[in-house]
Amino acid sequence: GPTLSPNTGYYVAGNDPHVTIVDKITYSNDTTARVPSANLPQAKNRIAAVGSQTAAYVGGGHPSEASFMQKITYATDTSALTPTSGYLTVGRMGPTATGTSTAGYFGGGYKTFGPNEVTTVDKITYSSDTTAQVPGASLSEGRYALAAAGNTTAGYFGGGRNENNQDQSRIDKLVYSNETTTYTPGANLTAARRYLAATGNSNFGYFVGNVPASASMDKTTYASDTTAAAPGANLSFARGYLAATGNSTHGYFGGGDYPAKSTMDKTTFASDTTAAVPGANLPIANYYHAAA
Secondary structure, eight states: OOOOOOOEEEEESOTTTTBOOEEEEETTTTEEEEOGGGOOSSOBBSOEEEEOSSEEEEEOOBTTTOOOEEEEETTTTEEEEOOGGGSOSSOOBSOEEEEOSSEEEEEOOBOSSSSOBOOOEEEEETTTTEEEEOGGGOOSSOEESOEEEEOSSEEEEEOOEETTSOBBOOEEEEETTTTEEEEOGGGOOSSOBSSOEEEEOSSEEEEEOOSSOBOOEEEEETTTTEEEEOGGGOOSSOBOSOEEEEOSSEEEEEOOTTTTBOOEEEEETTTTEEEEOGGGOOSSOBOSOEEO
8 A cells, every 4th residue: 555755864973972963854855954852862973773654763883882772753853762672682883774664674783892793683673662683684794884775575784894804895685574684696786885875765775985985876776686886876975984864766865974074965766866965964064873
């Protein structure tokens, strides 16, 4: 049946020092504004975020390799910590997240005590705000500073840095129906990347950014599990440490780089083109943040 079409995105936390800020982008007019009432209870960066149709969930982060989960309720633009039952099973920084309309999956990340780069995938069930580890969904290799996108059947976890301090082009595919993850080499990114961002629609995922800075966009086709460069969709300038979200027609890539920038780039999926949209720029320069 028909489903709601997302009309807003939320860019959360980040920067250095760590901040609690929440910025809200309205897709219909490409404008972004600070939402003080939605500020997070805890300041974090190097976090991950995913959203349902009613709330965004923000997990992990630095400092202190957080395990707690912060929830932004869209109807009221307010934030709160979830009950402890919603916390990640492994405290970490630099994870990523994607999911379905009923659950979000947080994968990868880094923790101080070994093994440092984790393979763990945790599932948060939105209806109950409870989180549990899903062993069959573990990543094929531990890594952090990765990105994820997906559709209603599968999530794709791409890039990141592994335990040997090597940046990766690897794509792992998580099939939601059986909650298993497999390395999918045909879908690998065209280049190794870390501190990238990803978003997409029901057919394609778009992965972009890197450290050192890159503007090149990779497009993953879900039907064939293949990835190719989409040069027309390249960012308006090279950067990493950015965050992305979007709806079925457009992706929005905000902030990033070092020193931080406020730029918002908008990718039109139908034409694989990207352009800066100054009216949607973040209110302050930001990086190490997340979006949902």
